[in-house]
Every structure is written in C-alpha cells, then in structure tokens.
Amino acid sequence: MTAANATVSAGFRSWLQRRRGVLLLAAALVLFPFVISILIDGQGVGAVLANDQGNARFLQGLAIEIFILALYAISYDLVLGITGLLSFGHAMFFAVGAYSFGILLKSFDIAWPVALLIVLVAALIQAVLFALVLPRVKGITFALVTLGLASVFWIVIQSSDLSDWAGAEIGLQGVQPPVWFLDTTNERFAFYLVTIAILIGVFMVYTRIVDSPAGKVLVAIRDNEDRALMLGYNTFWFKLLALTVASITAVLAGALHALHQPIVTPNVAGLGFTVTALLIILIGGVGTISGALVGAAVFRLLQFYLDKWFGGASDLLIGLAYVAIVLYLPFGIVGTWRAKAVQRRKGLDFVGSLVSGRKR
Amino acid sequence: MSDVILETHDLRREFGALVAVDDVNVKIEAGTLHSIIGPNGAGKTTFFNLVSGTLPPTSGTVFFKGEDITALPVHRAIHRGLGRSFQITNIFPNLTVLENVRLAAQAMGRDSFRLFRSHGRYDEYLRRAAEVLEQVGLSGQELMPASTLPHGDQRKLELGMILAPDPEVLMLDEPTAGMAAEQVPELMGLVQRIQVAGTKTVVLVEHNMNVVMRVSDRITVMHQGAVLAEGSAAEIAADERVQTAYLGQLYEAPNPEAES
C-alpha cells in the first residue's frame, strides 16, 4: 500500500466521520420502505422492488413529495435565510423548472438530458433576471418587484394562448417518464432512490457552500450589507451567485415535481407556493439549511394528516399554525434547538464542574 | 517632500441649500499621519464619505495615487488600498470577532467566490485575522459574537477590520468616539504604531484637538464646510483662527450666509 493511498483512505474516513449524520439519514431513508413493507403491509422485501400497492409504496410517494418540497425550501433558505434577500417570487423558480421540463418532454419530445440542460439554462436566465433588479431596489421594493415578476409568469402560464402546452388553468398533464429510473408510477422505488440521492447531494453541497468563503460573504451580506461593501466585496455578484444556485436547485425540484405529479397546476407559480417555502423554513428555522429538511417533513405530514382529519378546514389550520409560528417561534425547530443546545452545553458543563469539584 | 497619495480638487457637496463641503482642496502625503479636525458640523464626515466614495460629490474630483477615483464604486476603492472606518460602530454584530476580521482579510484575496471548500481551509486569512486581532489587542476574544463586546473593544475590532486587508491609506473617522478617556491614548498609540511600522498613510478625523496634536504630522482644520487652516501641529496650535473656531465660536463675526 502506498502512502498516497493511505492518505486518500484516511481522508475518506474523516469525510465519513464528518458526514456521519447525513449518511445515516440517507441509509435510514433507503431502508424505510422495506421496514414499512415488512412491518405494516406484511409483505416482503420483494414487494418494494416489484412496486406493489400498499403502505410502503404510498409512503414512498409522500416521502418523495417531502424531498421535493425540501429541495425547494432549501433553495429559498439560501436566498432569504443565508443571504437575507426578501424575494416573494421564489415560486417562479420552481414553476419554471416544472413547466419547462414537463413541456419539453411532453410537447417537444426531446431527450431528457438535453431537456434538463435547457431547463438549467432557463434557471440561469431567471436568476440573472432577478439579479438585474437587485442593484436598484432593496428590501420591500425588491419583494414587490420579485412578486411582480413571478405574477407575470403565473398569469402567462395560465393564459389560453399557451393552453396547448401549459394546459391553462387546469395545468400541465400527461408528462411521460423519459427513462425507467424517473418513472414514479412503475418504478417508484428507483425514483425514490433518485430523489434521495439528489436531496442528500444538494444538502451536502449547500452545507459546504454555507461554510465556504463565498458562503461566509453571503452571511455577512445578510448581517450588514453596507459593511460588506465597505470591506471591498462587490455584493451584487454574491447575491447573483446565491440566486443562481437557488434557481438551479429549485428548477431541479420543479423538474422532479413534473415527473412525480400527474398534473402540474399553475398554483406552483403563485404567491401561495412562495408562502409554502416561507412556512417550511419558518418551521425548520430560517438560515439553518437543515431546517428546510425538517420543515418540509413537518409541513407535508401536517398538511397530509390535517387534510385527512379535518378535510376542508385543513388549510385554515395550516394558516393558523403559520401565524402562530411567526408570532411565537421565530427561530423554528432547528434554530430553537441550536439556541437551546448552547444552554444545554452550559448546563452540562455546570453539572460536570459540580461533579468534578473543579472551579470554572 | 514625499509623494502625494491622496488629493482632492475643489471637492463640494450640497444637501439642498446647505453646503456641507465647500470646495475643499487637500493633499495628503504618503506615509504621514494627517488629521482633519473641526468642531461638530464642520463637514468632516461628509468630506470622508466623498473621498471614500460612499457619497457622490456635487462637483470636484478625488485622486488616489494619481488616479481619478471620484466615480469609483466603494468596493473598488478598497481594493486599490483605501480602507476606512465609520464614526458609528459598523461591524457584523451577529458574527464572531474572528469572522469579522477574517471576512475583511478574505476580501483582498481571490478566493471569495470559492464555493466548495470549507473557509477553514484557506488558513492564510485565518492567520492574518489572528495576527490583526493580536495587533489590536483582541486576542482571546475571537469566538465572542461581535455585538457582545464592550464599546471600546468594538472600536478596536473595527480598526482590525480596516487593517486586515493591509491598505495603503487608512481613513479613520473619530476612532475614539465614545471611548473612555483612559482608553484613548492606547488606541492612538495603536494608530501611531500602525503608521510608523509600515509605509502606511493614516487620515484621521477628530473633533477633539488634544487627541491629534501629539500624533499628527499634519493637520487640516475644517470649519463650516471649508478648510480653515492647514499645517503642522505647532502651526495649528498657534493659529488664531483655529482657536476662535474651536473655542470662541461665539465671538466670531456674525455670518448669516452660513445659515440659509
């Protein structure tokens, strides 16, 4: 064994060490359908692979929805939570992905990698579009302008002029899966694995970005933009960077959404869907990145069960929960957990000092 | 006589009817500690904002190392080696002390757009930040959130943030504002050391004459937007107009023009 090999394996081992939590989570998610299949459905491992009906298949579907929402919310957290840009047009990022990918597959019969490439170019263009207004307007006016831009998209997508492609008010339907591992109907487990892989990959990339030199500048912009400018950072480029990364992520989430859902409704472009992202990161904790994952799970499950129990009133209850969170839990689950973690550590240290009798 | 590093030509700024800076011409020589003093409301901070590019002038030009930087965006001026502080403490309150300075150091490098490696791997910035914190006397408090520091230490931190990118000219706007009297000599000593140690130029704005008299190579006195006098500390101390501007505002001839 050579020295180089040894360092590579050591580096890999330390990488495993640092990423333990995420990797364990990924493993648990992969095993999850099998556990459900065996314990609840009373079916075997094969049932999952064979895409049989049952709780396992259904919960995989729900989980995929959560993963897609998490991807979407994590991108919003980068814009709002990390960089501090109040954008009310984030739904457009998602909807552009869903609609363009779906339309390209359905109406233009393009090979899916090419379609994906085109969608990514669209993501770049819209990020630049949002960024173009940045040097001129800040704060609430930026929120208004982004809301305006997204509303234009929302209106255009519903226009009857485009109904052949986008399906007007009803939405886009009839997108066929281009390849077997993107087929949520017949190969759900494969699709499930794909979404897990994408989500975990994106999550790791995001945690790296937040920790990178560029990420640190983004946080600085949120904290005090004028000061960041006075340090010599051209903050425009950093905001453009954040918007671009977020746009690419949201577009990916949208493309997955187009594959997973039978219909892409115009709602995903509306203000309501931006509020969904806002709600998710509020639940999870603004600016925490991992909060988006937690928030998406809590949000979708809450929505699912409230809908099941209360039917039509569920939206009302979600709205009330949203208002309560804004009022009483401003740091969200992960944010509050981290704040308390400091207290817990202090508490533990204190107890430790009592036990050891050492003066601190 | 050494080279002029920073120079203004008929620099002027009006706010409505008020002329805050009135055709100011100042030459600052490289390697000196040049103070700009004047009573409150004399236009010192506005002058500072004009030079550093945070405020566009109504007319006039600013030259830095012989180049016209009047229209240069703020962040560019800093990359050319012009650092400045603010009269009101201006830091990243939620970030740690170390991170505040590290960000300042990172701004000068070429790694700020790197996305996929931890910032901790770029240890030259960390090292520089530690060095600067040592210099301004804040080592040991690296991991405190900046907002929890006492006021005096926050001013030191700000000084550290200007020092970190190693600028040629440091523009300090009342660095001692609000500091306890016994802390002032310490900070001024620090400022002086910075200037003597390297080849740095320091431009200092103060409304307190005593602070600058001892340390300055050259002093410009501003009064009601215009330059009242310029010279060495001794010359300024002997200047009668300066004495009246500072102490005898009340006994000066009435000047209704300045009021409207």
Place this chain on the structure above:
Amino acid sequence: MSSRTDGGAGRLSQMIQENRTRVTVLAVLLFLFLAAFGGLDREDWFSTIMQGLSVGAITFLVASGLSLIFGLMDVLNLAHGEIFMLGAYFGWTIYTRFDTALDIVIPLLLLAAPFLLMPIWRTMASRVGTTAAVHRAIGWVLLLGGGLVTWLSITRFPLVIWDAKEFAFSPGSYSTQVDLGVLAPLGADSFNGAAVVAVIGLLFGGVILALAVSFFQRTPAEAAVSPRRMGAAAGLVLLAIVLHLTKGSINDWVFGLSTSWRFFLAMAIAVAMGAAVGAFIEVLLIRPLYDRPIYQLMLTLGVGFILIEVVREVWGRPEFTMARPALFNGTGEGCPGQGIGGFFSGCSTVDMFGARLRVYNEGFVFLVGILVLIGVTLLLKRTRIGMIIRAGVQDPDMVEALGINVRRVFTLVFALGSSLAALGGVLAAPSIGLSTGMGALFLLSALIALAIGGLTSFPGAAAGAVLVGLLQQLIIRFGQNGIDLPFLAEPFKPTPTLVPAASVLLMVIVLLLLPAGLFGRSER
C-alpha cells in the same frame, strides 16, 4: 439661494433639474398613453377612459389604505386584498341575506362585551402569582375551555344561515332570487329556552376567553375599569338581547326596503366591519411584531390566507354574483339615458359622446372614488388626526414624544385603511362578482399602483391607481380590437389574462428607473 429670489420660474426649472428622471418617465408615460388612445375611435377612447377610471377608483380604495398604513407604520399589509374581499362578502350578506348577518352579529356582540372589561380580568390574572410558564399554561387551558364553551353555545344559537353545499340554500341561489326580486326572510326563531342558554353560554365563553388573553399579558393592569367602559359592555349585551328579541320585525323592515337602500346599508355596515377587522388584526397580530418588520410582512401574508380559508368555510367555494341595486339597474322606456343627466335617469346605462357607459360602474363607483379621495385628503389636511398622521409618517417617535399615543393612531389608521378596502369590496361586488381570488387580484393591482406612485405617497396612490386602471382597460380594449403589428399577418390580440401582466411590467420598469416611484421621496 438664488432660486429663492428668482421666484416661480427659477424654482420650476430647478425642480425639473432635480427630478430629471422623474419628469422624463412621466412624459414618456403620457406620450405612450396619448399614442395608445390616438389609435382608438372616439367612442372607444371615451368609454375606455371611463372604465379605466372606474377600475382605478376601486384600485385606489385598496391602494389608499395600503399607502396610509405603510407610510405611518412601515407595515406592508399583504392581507389588505383579503380585507377588500371580506368587504365584498360582508356587503353581499347584508344586502342579500340580512337576516343571517343580523343573526351572526348578535353572538359576536355577546362575545365582545367581556373584552371591554379587560382591566378586571388582568387584575384577576395578576393575582394568580406563579411563574410565567404556569401563567401561560393556565392561559392555554382557559383558551381551549373558552373556545369549547363558545363553540357549544354558538351551535345552540338559532342561526338562520345558508348551506353552501346545498344548491337551493346556497349563496348563489339567493343571489339569483334577489335578481328576480323574490327573496324574503327565512323566518327567525322566536325567543326560546335554547336561546337563553346560548346567550348565557356566549357571555360566559367571552369572559373565559378574555381571561385567557389576560393570562398571556405579563404587565399588570394599570387602570381600573372606567364607568364608561362598564356602560359600554352592558350596552353591548343589552343591544344583543334587544336585537335578538326584535329581529323578526327588523328583518321584515329591511327586506321591505328597496334594493338601493339595502345597498347603501350594506356599504355602511361593511365599512364599519372592515374597520373592526382592521383594528382587530392590528392590535392582536401586528402590534407584537413592531420590532420584527420582516416577520410582520410574513404574518400579514398568513393572515390573508386565513381570511381566504375563513371565507371558503363560511360562504362556500363557488363564485357568485351580487345584484346591482335598483337605482342603477333601470331598463325600458327612456333608457339608456342621454348625456350627463342620463346618470340620474335611473337607467342602467347612459349614452355619452357616442359611447355606452354603465351608470353603476362608470358613474357611481367613480363618484365614490372621487369622494373618498376628497374626504381622505381633507381628513389629512384639515383635521388634527390628519396632522398627526402626516407627522407620524415622517417621525412616529417624535410624535409619541409630544405626548400622543401613536399606537392608538396606528390602530386607527389600520382600521381606516381596512374600512376603505372593505368599501372597495362592496363597490366592486356588483360589477365583478364575489370570489376568494378577488383579493389577491386587487392587492396586486394596488401594490403596483403604490409602487408606481411611491409607496408612502397618498396622492401617488391615487395617480398610480388611475394609471393602472387606464392601462388595464386600454389593453382589454386593444385585445378586442387587435393591434396591427408589423411582420404579423393577423392583428395581435392580447388575451385578458395578460392584462395584469402588463401592469406588472409597467411597475417593474418604473421601479427600475425610479426606485422610489413617481411621487415618492427617495431617501438620501
């Protein structure tokens, strides 16, 4: 200095100098509008302008409240569109189903009465001296208990209400009945034992809820209950009981009125209820967040969604219409009316300059818009409260330091703005119908109008609203006529769905050129 002595001409030229971009943008806009109208026939452009002004008037009613609120307290109330929507639904209910409205008001009065006696409950709560956590826990328990009692009592209360799920009793069918002139009261229950239980239960529920709220407030009560408050609380209860006892005859009387009178009644009550909802939202939800502005914005967003869901729960999902009052709905002999006098002929339409105008839309709505503009302007310029508002827009802290309770002024302005939005809702309902999406639509228009006019400028809101209204109607008109574009064989006809998109684009362009809007003051 010199401009002051030069006099008018000098100052004007200086003003133009200082606002070069602003003047240029205004001139270009004016030119574009003139060019667009130039491309229309005479009767077309006149009716388009009038329709634009009508839409502009409604937009203005929403935008003016938004601008007052944002100007004074820096809260961009994204729930404002939903208050507009509520106004429409309130108005419809009073207009079409007054018996139901009356029935709902009675329990609300009973619930509200104990809240007037807040100091008593707060003293009681502060007597319970435990830790904050226990206090909060008691609060939650009381809240749940009070909610339960209230719910049980309300369901016992003999409400005369529609059934959104059953066609014959749905809001939609009642609307049709009003159109045909056959709607009659559903026949209220007489005063019976169940109602007595319900009245007492509601009062009790109100007391528990008020007590619950006081457990969440940590500061002790500073003042005792004034006799006036006692009187007001007793008055509310008495009013509720009297209303309940006499509601049969009140209903008969109201249903005997002409639809016009009922419409004015609906306007008045909807405005009052809009004000109440606004004040309620401000005190309960906005006030705790004044030091967290971004969260305020998010909160109003949430409140808007809640209001939509509430409306869906109460009035059902499908859209329905509101009949135009008789005064503006005449047909037959002598109709359509001619010229200006035609507006008073009682016809539904009028011919003017060769164009056919609707008396309600292009006459009445526009008139109310003008009256509100004048009224609010007078309020701002001539009254003490207006003076305080204008001062508060600039520096609320200083106003407070002069000894004026700015928070009360905030609440008042929030209520005022909400009542204007509610008025807009009632006015809009007969021409555009009722739907849960109407709020979002007009909020968007109002936001655009505000952004164009300058977020905090009241005249700017008016100007922006008119611009948006004109632009939208112009595009609709061109959508009908088609535009001959070069390189296109057929004339281009923008679809109606693209109309709001055009105004959004106008906003984006104006904001990019003038971040502070046309009339806003840019920060230095």
Place this chain on the structure above:
Amino acid sequence: MTLLAMRDVHTFIGQFHILEGVTLDVPEGEIVALLGRNGAGKTTTLKTAMGLTPARSGTITFDGVDISQRRSFDIASMGLGYVPENRAIFADLSVEENLRIAERQKGDFAKKEEFIFDLFPDLKRLIRLPGTNLSGGQQQMLAVARALVPDNRLLLIDEPSEGLAPVIIEHMMEAIRQLSDRSTVLLVEQNFIVASRLAQHYVIVEEGRTVQAGAMADLVDDEEAIKKYLGAA
C-alpha cells in the same frame, strides 16, 4: 427638590449596550448640562428618559413617580418636553401645525403664543411655511418652541447649538435662559462654553456611564477634568 432622577440606567439599542450605568439628578428649576464626548451616550440618555429607547434596567423617576417602564407619550404627558438632536421638524407640516401638534389640551398654543413669538420672533413671520423650507437655525427655534407649547415642567434639549452660526447660538442661549424661568432643563451640549454659561450643574458621561457630576462653577476651574473628558478646551 429633584425633578428627574436616573439610577444606574442600562439601555440597549438592538444588540448594542449603549448605556452601562447612567446616574443623574436634575434639581427642579435649574439647568443641568449633560457633557461627554461624541458617542458617549448623551443622546441615548435623553431618549431613555423620554422612553424612546426604554431602559432595560435601573430606575428613572420623574417627580417621584417611576417612569422607567412607561410609554413615551405617557411620560410626555406628565410634563416632559423633548427637543431632539436632529430637531425632527415635521417637513410636511407648516410651522403653525408643527406647533399645534404639540398641544396636549385645546388652546395650549393660544395661551403660549405670545411667549413663544417673543422668544422667537422669526417664527411668527414664517408661520405658514412648510417645515422643510426652514433654515437650520429656524428649525432649531421651532423645535424648542414646540416643546414650549404645552406646560412642560422639564425640557430635554439635545445639542441646541450644533451646526448653528454664532449669532444664532447667542440667540438660542438667550432663549434657553428665558425659558428656564418657567421650566427645568436638561441640556446636552458639545460646546463647553455654551454649556458652562447656561447651566448651574453638570453631569459627564463616558462609555455610557456617569463619571463625574457637580456644580458647573467647580468644573470650569477643573481643567484636568475638562481635558480628560471633554477634549478640546
């Protein structure tokens, strides 16, 4: 008798700890000058007394009543008038409206009109002009006049001489001297000469703490303290 008393007052603005223990007494009927360097916390002290930046700890009593937790408007209606550093003239309001808005009871302005216009004859001439058209000196006069409209027992005046021409400063000093016959004054002043000629007492704050207080006559002779805390002398 002490009209306003602050004891170990701590104030935070956002996350910044601005006042770290201010203690001062303002005797009724006199002028007290609050001195210190730029950024030492003088303005925040006035704002805290006024309830605009509420104290986080410590007590503030006015006429024996604890006002530390009261809202600003409440404090003002007890008889405190505030003249802020930036003057805070309402630009959209005319001079007359700027005065009338300070009325606590109807007719306050009518009662004081003569006194105010005697002090500041300029304002009478400008009564219809919008506040934005006033010069700096006129704005300062208006700001002081505004605090005189209701019957205030204590006036908090922040930097009345800042940015004014000498002749106007003279005028302003004379006005403050005259109005101090009617009410007590707590004055923040950078210009030591102005402060020393107006006030009977002084309080020096530094880094948000009271460091020295006493009779102005003693401070004028105490060159060391002046040099140490106030700089230029």
